[in-house]
Amino acid sequence: MTGFLSSGRARRAALPVAICAGLATMLTACGEDPDAGTNGVGKLSATEIKRKAQTAADGTDAVRLSGSLVSQGQTYKLNMRLKESGGIGSVTTKNSTFQLLRIEDALFLKADADFWDHAGGHSEESAEPDDTDTEVAGKLQDKYVKVPEDDPSYKQLSGFTDMKTLLDGLLTLHGKLDKGARDKIGGVRTIKISGSEGDGGTLDVSLEGTPYPLQLVRAGGAGTLTLADWGQDFPLEAPAKGQTVDYGSRLPGAEGAEG
Structure with missing residues (x-):
């Protein structure tokens, strides 16, 4: 009997510990930085992200x-x-x-x-x-x-x-710039920026390495273009x-x- 009671008390004592540990894990997950391990441009404003992407595109020699x-x-x-x-x-x-x-x-x-x-x-x-x-x-x-x-x-x-x-002609977004959701293009994490809530076009910018533009959905249904192999000579x-x-x-x- 004594052994049984001791075992029960042990299980009852372990329960709140397990609950606390689970809550701690959940809180840690909720508090994770979505930009951890990225190039950091996801923390910037839409205008700054667009500027970074344009600078990256201007600075490369192939695409x-x-x-x-x-x-x-x-x-x-x-x-x-x-x-x-x-x-x-x-x-x-x-x-x-x-x-x-x-x-x-x-x-x-x-x-x-x-x-x-x-x-x-x-x-x-x-x-x-x-x-x-x-x-x-x-x-x-x-x-x-x-x-x-x-x-x-x-x-x-x-x-x-x-x-x-x-x-120069394609990497253009019209209207007020907004920052959107994170996504993946070709397995690479991206951040979306758009003009006029998407009506002015949407651009996916890489969150890995150099912040190159990776995909452009042009305004007015004028096409969707993927940009890859940045800087790879041929x-x-x-x-x-x-x-x-x-x-x-x-x-x-x-x-x-x-x-």
Whole structure:
């Protein structure tokens, strides 16, 4: 009996100790710093976070840009690697997919026959390419065509390969900036900032390492873009002579290259 009572008293005495220990654990968890182990930008205001992200983007020399971009009624799907001296990657429009390669001022375009059929233009009576279009498309398909700098399409196409122009135009939030929830993009912890409560776009900024922008949801449903491989260099090499076609001073239906 004595042993039984002693055991019961021991269990009763242990109960409040266990409760206190559980409460202590809960209180510790509730008091955890959500920014522990991060770069600390989550503690800053939305304006300061935006400034940090912009500074990080301006200070790097390479990035991969992928996702959708809506511009002037056209939807583009991009997968581009960019740096100051040029870029390489693919652009998909409603009608076709084409590849771009720019090394300094030299811009090369490679596309399939469908792209050149659309670029060549069709008569109003028929959506089908004529024999001349088909002949041209056959010569140009899957070859790198050097885009003349005075061609009407040069500025638009080269814009897809211009890191500074793209980032300056894309990393913009409109309206009053607000700080939002924490999230993860590609397994990396982020903090969201938005303009006009999300109507002005939302930007995810890395909470790990350098506070690079990692994802942008553009205002007005104008696309979602992921930014990755910041600072990771990549080679840019001119295509071999056998892979190129010199079409002359102007591409066929150059203004049609917008898709």
